[in-house]
Amino acid sequence: MSQPLTSLSGHTTPILTLPDAAQDIYDGVRDMPIISPHGHCNPRWFAENPAFADPAELLIIPDHYILRMLYSQGVALEDLGIGVPPEKRDARAIFRIFANHWHKFRGTPSDAWFATTMARTFGITATLNAENADTFFDKIDAELKAARLRPQALLEEFNIEVLATTDNALDDLSHHKAARKQKLSGKIIPTFRPDSILDPKHPDFKADIVKLAEVTGQETESFGGYLEALRDRRAYFMAYGATATDHAVADLMTCYLTEKRAAALYAKACSGKITPKEAQVFYGHMLTEMAQMSAEDGLVMQIHAGSKRNTNSALYNKFGAHKGADMPVQVNWVEGMDALLNRVGNERDMNILLFTLDESAYARELAPMAGHWPALRLGPPWWFHDSANGIARYLDQVVETAGYWNLAGFNDDTRALMSIPARHDMWRRGVSLHLAQQRGRGILGRSDVDEIAQLLCRDLAxxxxxLGKVV
Amino acid sequence: MSQPLTSLSGHTTPILTLPDAAQDIYDGVRDMPIISPHGHCNPRWFAENPAFADPAELLIIPDHYILRMLYSQGVALEDLGIGVPPEKRDARAIFRIFANHWHKFRGTPSDAWFATTMARTFGITATLNAENADTFFDKIDAELKAARLRPQALLEEFNIEVLATTDNALDDLSHHKAARKQKLSGKIIPTFRPDSILDPKHPDFKADIVKLAEVTGQETESFGGYLEALRDRRAYFMAYGATATDHAVADLMTCYLTEKRAAALYAKACSGKITPKEAQVFYGHMLTEMAQMSAEDGLVMQIHAGSKRNTNSALYNKFGAHKGADMPVQVNWVEGMDALLNRVGNERDMNILLFTLDESAYARELAPMAGHWPALRLGPPWWFHDSANGIARYLDQVVETAGYWNLAGFNDDTRALMSIPARHDMWRRGVSLHLAQQRGRGILGRSDVDEIAQLLCRDLAxxxxxLGKVV
Amino acid sequence: MSQPLTSLSGHTTPILTLPDAAQDIYDGVRDMPIISPHGHCNPRWFAENPAFADPAELLIIPDHYILRMLYSQGVALEDLGIGVPPEKRDARAIFRIFANHWHKFRGTPSDAWFATTMARTFGITATLNAENADTFFDKIDAELKAARLRPQALLEEFNIEVLATTDNALDDLSHHKAARKQKLSGKIIPTFRPDSILDPKHPDFKADIVKLAEVTGQETESFGGYLEALRDRRAYFMAYGATATDHAVADLMTCYLTEKRAAALYAKACSGKITPKEAQVFYGHMLTEMAQMSAEDGLVMQIHAGSKRNTNSALYNKFGAHKGADMPVQVNWVEGMDALLNRVGNERDMNILLFTLDESAYARELAPMAGHWPALRLGPPWWFHDSANGIARYLDQVVETAGYWNLAGFNDDTRALMSIPARHDMWRRGVSLHLAQQRGRGILGRSDVDEIAQLLCRDLAxxxxxLGKVV
Known part of the structure; x- marks a missing residue:
């Protein structure tokens, strides 16, 4: 506890410094308000404004980027408090393990996000290591009790204009209701996530179809009633401010069945007698139905495709999902979106946003598709790719074919509230580096780069x- | 109509400016004559030397890069004159729509091509926008009537040594015949494009096989007669200067069948009773036959593979092909070329040029293949990739494995005559940037980069x- | 023969010169000892210390990078001495052909490796060409007779701490035994390469299973005896210093069968009656068995996947394997490694190293996998990709997700002893360029880059x- 954390012995935490031309652009966007249209924060935070328990719960336990790297380097998840009841966790011990291995994050986005968070929010500019772990822990822990680090205050401190959570389609949105009664400096809105009631392979499908009937008052035994119930739920979410849906798809496939065939598969799915192949077909059809409902009710449709979930069986059986074993797989976007786009892709007032984990699809499929279909826009680099070099590769590979106006700006996609400014900051620096390079080569002029920087950091999102009516 | 277009209010159209080391190389190739060995200009232009009708017909209607981007941004194709008879089009109204959306092309190659064309050919350096649209239109329209902007004069102004068109295999080449009688400053030659008489899936296959018999005087009812007719047509094209064939393949597959099997499939194809799978096999065999004929008659074989055509059914039904809905798909080049290369790939006097829309194949498949098979060379970046960053990625990914001498230089592949110098200029700048970087890192010396720049900009093509005997 | 080779007429061989920031890092690693943990040198060289016969045998005939490029440019392999008995080869004539075409290697790693070797080992800084070919030949030829260019002396001159060869699993390691009796300045160790006794598709499978029984004294008629024999052989290799196995897999697939099913397939394989599909399943199972044995005995497991061998039938029939016609193909690493990793991937004391020829897998699959599974590490850029730009792409695409600590440093993978320092030098320059860029953008600090440079150039390997006990 004696080390001063604002200086350091010959070694400061690196935070991206930019060449002059990029810095010049960055200065114009650095302090813009934050638009966070997709992420996984807990709406309860904004309804109830609790304090975070301790530094381990704040910074380590919910961060799958950190868990995965530590696990890959031989740290047992139990030692990080995973699968351990909160009351039995030793937060300080967890933080020490984290600190002992911190150097192994060098060069990763986690390193930059953590450094930015420590510097901006806690005033700590030293680099975490085994020696100063306790000093870090104590300083963060002490600050966490302060009112300024509670969720509602952070919303203001971070200058977040709007933040969308991601919510189960059956959710009653009670936290959102409660949050709306608070005086918040930014808007908190839900996002409609219906995977468990669309995909017969989802472990909760059968139970959630029953719940769907309960919460909507619709009968969900017939396919028609099921569709009505879905429409009800979408309207319910919209009433609480939702502007978008979100869909996770491992193996992207869309199709459009006759109503009779769709109804037959739905009956099979509800009875649990559907084959895996039929289940994929049914989900493929339902994605197209969702797109058609979006064409009607205006909800933006997000598709996150190509993540194979839970590839480590032993880990999944012991600790459950989201522990770092989800792996990217290839997606054929042209074939996979064919049926859906041929139903609604020519709609001009509809937005379908695509997210990939396969960078080889940026230039080959996604940019050409977004540069043609009126309804399509490209989401920003996702998951493994929202890093300094990942952002550079994305912009390098998409803008020449899709242009800037077919992009969807940035979203942080995080469940770590504290890291939101750091993640947007990395995007803003990445955008500035990209635009400076484009200007240096004469592809864009001075007024262009400033305009496009604003677009990429706020307006396109x-x-x-x-969100035009929200912000 | 009062805005002066040679200056501008605080904003000039960006045209690639280069760092000193690249500029130095660029100065040596900037004004070299143009070799245009593959493209889609209309040979009638050079035979009859017509004036272009108006700025919309010149710059917008035939350019699928421009149509696709405007369509993706919500512009209706009808409003751009597509599907509208020429006499009913309002060229000025079309040009205004184009101008209103022009900023959405920022950062795309269309932006650079247009700016280069305006500056070099029309002396206009202002950036097009809603306010100056009419001034642009009037100035371009007035110039179009001048003799200096007719095709034959442009050929000279652009310093084009040779320009290859792409012609249906059944074409009588009458425009080429007529063009040969004109005093042209550069050579116009045809290219043999036999897709419709090789691929049973082609909508014109059956009709074109009948026509093939008519134009050659060969019977095409037997497989042997069909092959003879193909040889005839190749010889006919060669008599008018053709040095190459061109083949479009969606799903690349080649094979080599027994003559009996090939003949049986041919009979099925002619009767219209061939299955899609058999049709693919037959086309795969015929590509190998074409390669063998090339080994005999010396025609260079171009293979453009991996474009899925007309993915937007509604648009295709309404407006037909080439409206921006062709999408890249993956190609397995190693498997796909296996049979063909094992027939003729070891030929030393044969050139087979491969073009891909999948950049992930550059380093994985194409460079290793070109760096081994004597008959193979890599074509330049195709379609979505002939942009500043696309050229950089291509050179970065192919030269270390294939070397420079297994590349085919550049071709513009355009149907827009006016844009040819701009497209070659982008390649020359891209080459200069690449070579300057290679020199800066000590990979190439000063004399190397100048020699390789000449190679890439002229000699390799x-x-x-x-074309040694043509130029 | 009169040209002085240490100067040149206006043209020096380029050897990577580095920008200041990179040079600064490079100075710290340039002269580090060499760790060569995977390659294909002949262990006889170190046991018997023969002189290399002549410049062609030293530099051309064994180098498939050089053969493939010359072949692609129309040189007949016979003219390079391939398929010609050594006593009938004209080394000087071969060298002249090589020199005549040398400019075609500009920009390839062969160019840099050759230049580095000539400069450092022979003191020649001129660029090879048709005019100075004989002077080069004579100078190299004369030097080859000197004691300082014999293998044992080179080991010392090159400052190689440890060099692993790759040895057939049935090898008696007699050269290794003999080498251990020499006073060598570095350690020579074998690597266990059991492809021919694991893969029923291998042409030597049946014969080698019989030999396996002979050399181990185990009966290999039963599956249990076969596994015992494999364990015996692994132990034998470990007794002579082996720390790793190496596995080549064209189409990566792993599985885990019941013992009964595995035994049945083994019986079929031994009888030669196994189908290709069953053979793949059996090999997939045996890779998992190898991984389990590694978990027990500690041998590091290397998997080189995705090379389709001998794609040029005519060349293979005439000259055999390794003549430049092996081509990269795509590998699905997530699916392909699934069964194996779910058996042993959570082991903390086990190292499985993955090598790919498909750069699109770096960021999509390999970095996420290495950043999760404790047993996994990423091998360095392989084969076509161990070049200046290839190294840059590798580091750019893997470190943000996998971090540096999940990488395996560098290995040269060469059968060309003379080129080892040049190959490590290219890696060290590439690492320095990468780290300088990371530092310039503020992602890494000064002390970080020096530490990570040491890691990447020695400690990680x-x-x-x-090799902790070896060096």
Whole structure:
């Protein structure tokens, strides 16, 4: 506890410094308000404004980027408090393990996000290591009790204009209701996530179809009633401010069945007698149905495709999902979106946002598709790719074919509230580096780069997510 | 109509400016004559020397890069004159729509091509926008009537040594015949494009096989007669200067069948009773036959593979092909070329040029293949990738494995005559940037970069397309 | 023969010169000892210390990078001495052909490796060409007779701490035994390469299973005896210093069968009656068995996947394997490694090193996998990709997700002893360029880059290959 954390012995935490031309652009966007149209924060935070328990719960336990790297380096998840009841966790011990291995994050986005968070929010500019672990822990822990680090205050401190959570389609949105009664400096809105009631392979499918009937008052035994119930739920979410849906798809496939065939598969799915192949077909059809409902009700449709979930069976059986063993797989976007786009892709007032984990699809499929279909826009680099070099590769590979106006700006996609400014900051620096390079080569002029920087850091997200009335 | 277009209010159209080391290389190739060995200009232009009708017909209607981007941004194709008879089009109204959306092309190659064309050919350096649209239109329209902007004069102004068109295999080449009688400053030659008489899936296959018999005087009812007719047509094209064939393949597959099997499939194809799978096999065999004929008659074989055509059914039904809905798909080049290369790939006097829309194949498949098979060369970045960053990625990913001498230089592949110098200029700048970087890192010396710049901008195209006797 | 080779007429061989920031890092690693944990040198060289016969045998005939490029440019392999008995080869004539075409290697790693070797080992800084070919030949030829260019002396001159060869699993390691009796300045160790006794598709499978029984004294008629024999052989290799196995897999697939099913397939394989599909399943199972044996005995497991061998039938029939016609193909690493990793991937003391020829897998599959599974590490850029730009792409695409500590450093993978320092030098320059860029953008600090440079150039290889007790 004696080390001063604002200086350091010959070694400061690196935070991206930019070449002059990029810095010049960055200065114009650095302090813009934050639009966070897709992420996984807990709406309860904004309804109830609790304090975070301790540094381990704040920074380590919910961060799958950190868990995965530590696990890959031989740290047992139990030693990080995973699968351990909160009351039995030793937060300080967990933080020490984290600190002992911190150097192994060098060069990863986690390193930059943590450094930015420590510097901006806690005033700590030293680099975490085994020696100063306790000093870090104590300083963070002490600050966490302060009112300024509670969720509602952070919303203001971070200058977040709008933040969308991601919510189960059956959710009663009670936290959102409660949050709306608070005086918040930014808007908190839900996002409609219906995977468990669309995909017969989802472990909760059968139970959730029953619940769907309960919460909507619709009968869900017939396919027609099921569709009505889905429409009800979408309207319910919209009433609480939702502007978008979100869909996770491992193996992307869309199709459009006759109503009779769809109804037959639905009956099979409800009875649990559907084959895996039929289940995929049914989900493929339902994605197209969702797109058609979006064409009607205006909800923006997000598709996150190509993550194979839970590839480590032993880990999944012991600790459950989201522990770092989800792996990217290839997606054939042209074939996979064919049926859906041929139903609604020519709609001009509809936005479908695509997210990939396969960078080889940026230039080959996604940019050409977004540069043609009126309804399509490209989501920003996702998951493993929202890093300094990942952002550079994304912009390098998409803008020449799709242009800037077919992009959806940035979203942080995080469940770590504290890291939101750091993640947007990395995007803003990445955008500035990209635009400086484009200008240096004469591809863009001075007024262009400033305009496009604003677009990429704010306006495109508002436009793509139809947040014009929210902000 | 009062805005002066040679200056501008605080904003000039960006045209690639280069760092000093690249500029130095660029100065040596900037004004070299143009070799255009593959493209889609209309040979009638050079035979009859017509004036272009108006700015919309010149710059917008035939350019699928422009149509696709405007369509993706919600512009209706009808409003751009597509599907509208020429006499009912309002060229000025079309040009205004184009101008209103022009900023959405920022950062795309269309932006650079247009700016280069306006500056070099029309002396206009202002950036097009809603306010100056009419001034642009009037100035371009007035110039179009001048003799200096007719095709034959442009050929000279652009310093084009040779320009290859792409012609249906059944074409009588009458425009080429007529063009040969004109005093042209550069050579116009045809390219043999036999897709419709090789691929049973082609909508014109059956009709074109009948026509093939008519134009050659061969019977095409037997497989042997069909092959003879193909040889006839190749010889006919060669008599008018053709040095190459061109083949479009969606799903690349080649094979080599027994003559009996090939003949049986041919009979099925002619009767219209061939299955899609058999049709693919037959086309795969015929590509190998074409390669063998090339080994005999010396025509260079171009293979453009991996474009899924007309993915937007509604648009295709309404407006037909080439409206921006063709999408890249993956190609397995190693498997796909296996049979063909094992027939003729070891030929030393044969050139087979491969073009891909999948950049992930550059380093994985194409460079290793070109760096082994004597008959193979890599074509330049195709379609979505002939942009500043696309050129950089291509050179970065192919030269270390294939070397420079297994490349085919550049071709513009355009149907827009006016844009040819701009497209070659982008390649020359891209080459200069690449070589300057290679020199800066000590990979190439000063004399190397100048020599390789000449190669990439002229000599390799001449060698790859066997144009030594033409230029 | 009169040209002085240490100067040149206006043209020096380029050897990577580095920008200041990179040079600064490079100075710290340039002269580090060499760790060569995977390669294909002949162990006889170190046991018997023969002189190399002549410049052609030293530099051309064994180098498939050089053969493939010359072949692609129309040189007949016979003219390079391939398929010609050594006593009938004209080394000088071969060298002249090589020199005549040398400019075609500009920009390839062969160019840099050759230049580095000539400069450092022979003091020649001129660029090879048709005019100075004989002077080069004579100078190299004369030097080859000197004691300082014999293998044992080179080991010392090159400052190689440890060099692993790759040896057939049935090898008696007699050269290794003999080498251990020499006073060598570095350690020579074998690597266990059991492809021919694991893969029923291998042409030597049946014969080698019989030999396996002979050399181990185990009966290999039963599956249990076969597994015992494999364990015996692994132990034998470990007794002579082996720390790793190596596996080549064209189409990666792993599985885990019941013992009964595995035994049945083994019986079929031994009888030669196994189908290709069953053979793949059996090999997939045996890779998992190898991984389990590694979990027990500690041998590091290397998997080189995705090379389709001998794609040029005519060349293979005439000259055999390794003549430049092996081509990369795509590998699905997530699916392909699934069964194996779910058996042993959570082991903390085990190292499995993956090598790919498909760069699109770096960021999509390999970095996420290495950043999760404790047993996995990423091998360095392989084969076509161990070049200046290839190294840059590798580091750019893997470190943000996998971090540096999940990498396996560098290995040269060469059968060309003379080129080893040049190959490590290219890696060290590439690492320095990468780290300088990371530092310039503020992602890494000064002390970070020096530490990570040491890691990447030495420590990670020692750790990944468990060479801690060897060096």
């Amino acid at each position: 508002i436009d793509a997510y139809k | 001449i060698d790859a397309y066997k | 020692i750790d990944a290959y468990k």
